[in-house]
Amino acid sequence: xxxxxxxGMSGGIDSxxxxxxxxxxxxxxxxxxxxxWDDGSRCCDLTxxxxxxxxxxxxxxxxxxxxxxxxxxxxxxxxxxDEYLNGRTPNPCVVCNKEIKFSYLCSRLKMxxxxxxxxxxxxxxxxxxxxxxxxxxxxxxxxxxxFLARIDQSILPCVLFPLADRTKEEVKETARRIxxxxxxxxxxxxxxxxxxxSYHDFIIKNRTGQADYSGAIVNRENEKLGRHDCYFxxxxxxxxxxxxxxxxxxxxxxxxxxxxxxxxxKKKDVYRGDFIVDKVLWYTEEARPEMFLxxxxxxxxxxxxxxxxxxxxxxxxxHFQEPQFAVTPGQLAVFYKGNxxxxxxxxxxxx
Numbered sequence: 001x002x003x004x005x006x007x008g009m010s011g012g013i014d015s016x017x018x019x020x021x022x023x024x025x026x027x028x029x030x031x032x033x034x035x036x037w038d039d040g041s042r043c044c045d046l047t048x049x050x051x052x053x054x055x056x057x058x059x060x061x062x063x064x065x066x067x068x069x070x071x072x073x074x075x076x077x078x079x080x081x082d083e084y085l086n087g088r089t090p091n092p093c094v095v096c097n098k099e100i101k102f103s104y105l106c107s108r109l110k111m112x113x114x115x116x117x118x119x120x121x122x123x124x125x126x127x128x129x130x131x132x133x134x135x136x137x138x139x140x141x142x143x144x145x146x147f148l149a150r151i152d153q154s155i156l157p158c159v160l161f162p163l164a165d166r167t168k169e170e171v172k173e174t175a176r177r178i179x180x181x182x183x184x185x186x187x188x189x190x191x192x193x194x195x196x197x198s199y200h201d202f203i204i205k206n207r208t209g210q211a212d213y214s215g216a217i218v219n220r221e222n223e224k225l226g227r228h229d230c231y232f233x234x235x236x237x238x239x240x241x242x243x244x245x246x247x248x249x250x251x252x253x254x255x256x257x258x259x260x261x262x263x264x265x266k267k268k269d270v271y272r273g274d275f276i277v278d279k280v281l282w283y284t285e286e287a288r289p290e291m292f293l294x295x296x297x298x299x300x301x302x303x304x305x306x307x308x309x310x311x312x313x314x315x316x317x318x319h320f321q322e323p324q325f326a327v328t329p330g331q332l333a334v335f336y337k338g339n340x341x342x343x344x345x346x347x348x349x350x351x
Contacts, residue, residue: 002026005160006105009033009056009063011048015120015180017054018162020178022118023059030114031056031063036102037092037192047214058180068100075099077192084232087257088330091147091192093300098150106130106155117189118160122168123148125156132156133283134341137331139167146299149334153283156346200233215260217242220269221254233258237270237326249325254350271323277333277345281313284342290325294336295320297327297347303336 005022009015009031022029023173033052049065056063076096105117122137123145132153137143153158163171175182193202204210219300223260226244228234233241238252242264280287281297289310292302295318304324309317318333327350335342 001029002029003117004113005030005116006109006112006114007031008101008105008117009052011051011055012120013171013175014163014181016052016182018118018120019055019059019061020175022160023061027116027133029059029061029118030060031064032105033065035065035067035078035094036100037070038069046322052087055180055182065288068104068217070191070219071104072100080190081083081207084199084203085207085257087218087231087255089235089328090330091148092126092192094150094332095149098152102151102155102159106158108137109158113166116160117155118162120163122145122163123161123162124164125159126163129331131283132159132286136160136339137163138165139163142168145341146296146332146334149332149341150281152281163348182208192342198233200230204230213260215262217244217262217264217268220263220265225250225264228262231255231257231262234262267325270326272327272350273320274351275318275324275327275333275347276315276351277318278343278348279313280310280316280343282343287343291335291342293342296334296336297324297329303334308335314345317351 005027006016007019007022007029010033019029019031031052033049035049053063066266076092076099079095080090080092080136090320101119102117107302109115109117110170120142122139122142124135124137126133126135130219132152134145134148134156137146151312213227213230213232215231216224218224226242227331234252234255236254237254239249242250242252244264248266249263252262253265253269256263287310290307293306293308295306295308296303301324305321307319309319311317329347329349329350330342
């Protein structure tokens, strides 16, 4: 019997196919689906749980459901709402991966007698000497190492990514030859938001009271240009929905949550070269005071050349060689050397 593996399963094709590969390679696999949310969830509703269970039965492996709704609410959903209310743009998938999917399951591996944790993420583990690093998967277009960059390095040695060396198309093509009807659609970005529901409506619904979130739309000189009905409907770089007319369009350049102001400027005003990150997590053995790396400021943003200047405690200053569009407080900045993740930090302040 091979090593015992806990596999996180969402009911989708990627995690299901990961189960197929692990069993084929001789691992002793048990599927786990995390029940995280009720209303509107797209990754753990009853249909997805049933699909994950059905595929496990198809393979002849055990399947269990773990109820983590309370933990998910406090660690992920409350964080999501707090960040928007504070004028920042959160990244709940990053927090969920760290606090729920990996930290929780890994903490129980040995207790339950398992050796390894696997998921259907497109990412890779690179082992160098006595250290493990996250790296991009073979399929760069689908690679999800950005969303995993807050996972503690101590966890990485017990993690498997079965899809690391496969493309999405290869997975689909092989899956078509298996006598099972996989769910082919992609999970939506924020799993606890109902289809058709806006983020700000979700926050208003799930926060008590009917506060007035309206305020002024101002330029960088604090001159009033218009009004909005909810300041956390907007995020840095947004162009649509401002209701302002001019010869050239306006973009959101910042949010002042205290004054409920949306600050706008022209496109050139949204390009910034310097920012501060906090809660910096380094995977390198020794982070030097000055490091020349590539930095990605959101998942769909190509990484760009930058200097990372380590400051006191867990803070650093990032200086791009060329200013980048819409550096956004609340988002994660991930640092790369080639395809390998060197570290990450939360964008705190734009300079």
